[in-house]
Amino acid sequence: MPETAPPPPVPHLLPTLPNALIMTGRSLRLSRRNVDALITALALPVLLLLIFVYFFGGAINTGTDTRYVTYVVPGVLLLCAGFGSSSTAVAVTEDLKGGIVDRFRSLDVGGIAILAGHVLASVARNLLATALVLALAFAIGFRPRATPSAWLAAIALLVAFILALSWLSAAVGLLAKSPEAANGYTFFVSFLPYPSSAFVPTDSMPAWLTAFSDHQPVTPVIDSLRGLLLNQPVGTTPWVALAWCAGILVGAVGSAGVLFRRRVG
């Protein structure tokens, strides 16, 4: 490169997409080889399903004639999404521990591309876990009555939720000083499905908790999933759920961009 050459007019966002895909390939390879974490990511959702259906299910009255396994599957799917997405924070913190982020940056790979790799790998891991949970759920009596388009809508919503939570988790990873801390921070996100309609109807909770449950992001997502899968009228709930996901996504990507520059700049 002679130094008189004019700067190549490369728009800033152009290399982000191919770089993000290369980074996703990397994150997927890393996930595949982190066998312990992968087994946990797949076994935990399965265990949770079995626990809710067989340990608690018999005692829970959902107030409908739906079998508990059919009632609880959307909740278990979201619980798993929460657990699964939190590993994004750990992956991001692991990257920051070593020198690889500097190497990526010296190859002109932007922070968003690096984080997107972890996020997309997280989505892939979560979808695998979701498929596993659904397969098992069918085997133990889960009987949804969804039309194909409702299935598509439910899966799209679930992906949007996983995407939003994974980006949130990535942002948290940039805040955490160590992978252990990252793990701790994301733990509370995993608890959000409990005070919601995931496992029990919210009107069975104390009034103050119902108020919280009805207005937190997980409840509309669960209600939409359940409505879509059980072929019940959902009204505008899926839009509320999508709006929550979009809001979290925009906030998380924005703050991740800022935090990345602050952390490594």
Next chain:
Amino acid sequence: MPEAAEATDRAAVTEAAIEATGLTKSYGGTDGTRSPIPVLRGIDLRVPPGTVFALLGPNGAGKTTAVRILATLTEPDAGTARVAGYDIRARRRDVRRAISLTGQFAAVDETQTGAENLRMMARLAGLGRAAARARADELLARFGLSEAADRLVRTYSGGMRRRVDLAAGLVGEPAVIFLDEPTTGLDPRGRRELWDVVGDLAARGTTVFLTTQYLEEADQLADRIAVLHGGVIVAEGTAADLKARMAGHHLDITLTTSDAYLRVRTRIPHATHHDPRTRTLGLPTDGTARHVRALLDELDPTGTDIAHFALRTASLDEVFLTLTASPAPTSDASPPPSPKEPTHA
């Protein structure tokens, strides 16, 4: 060979591969509760293309900060620098395309194979799939890692890791390579292997800028050495220049008794080393018989205090220790003491 041709071009324009003026950087102090800690207090550097330059200094001297600024990973508070002909602020992207940085922390994935790491880096550098594969294979062969190409990096030895790390930095055929303490933590064999690699890079006309705490390493590898201490360059030149800045030779004397030791010790406050246990003192000399005789007479007029003496060439370590023994200069203090006048022990 394209690298060689490029190097010739570069040499023809006689522009420095790295040129820095008045770089300063402080950390902390942004929250207003504590004052910023200056890390670099204004350093100037000039590295001609195709040469190996060593920035030498003890821990905490500011070496890594200097490298990160030149590699555009950190913004300097003040000062300017051009790397590979591009301004580090205005042409950051061009600088990044022209350089590679291998830092103190491994910048490859432990759970990818050597080949996967290199292919990934080559793809990020903009190569297509096939070209990336070819580039990775070529680099693995050049760094003696073909055998280990398909093993996970976490199974590599320390030396192999450092080599795959360095190889990963070379995928984009950079004109300027920054190596931040490349041999720290390596065993002697690993260090030797890495030295060979750096020598090979230099032979291909690549400009190498390395930091090190080891004088031996700077002496072995570098065309020019700058000594960084307390955020300023306290000496700069070839290894031979630096040695010559000291008197060049050392006279070690052993005293007959402890009393004699104490007596003579007070006469030479500028001793470069002193050890009451072995009753030895070291002092600089130009090595001529005249000077040595005069010194001995001056220190021991009665001819009874000095038992033995030995004359030897100053080691680079002594130069380094002399240059960096002073307390770090404070920001408002006078300029750093001239290395020609080591006035204290």
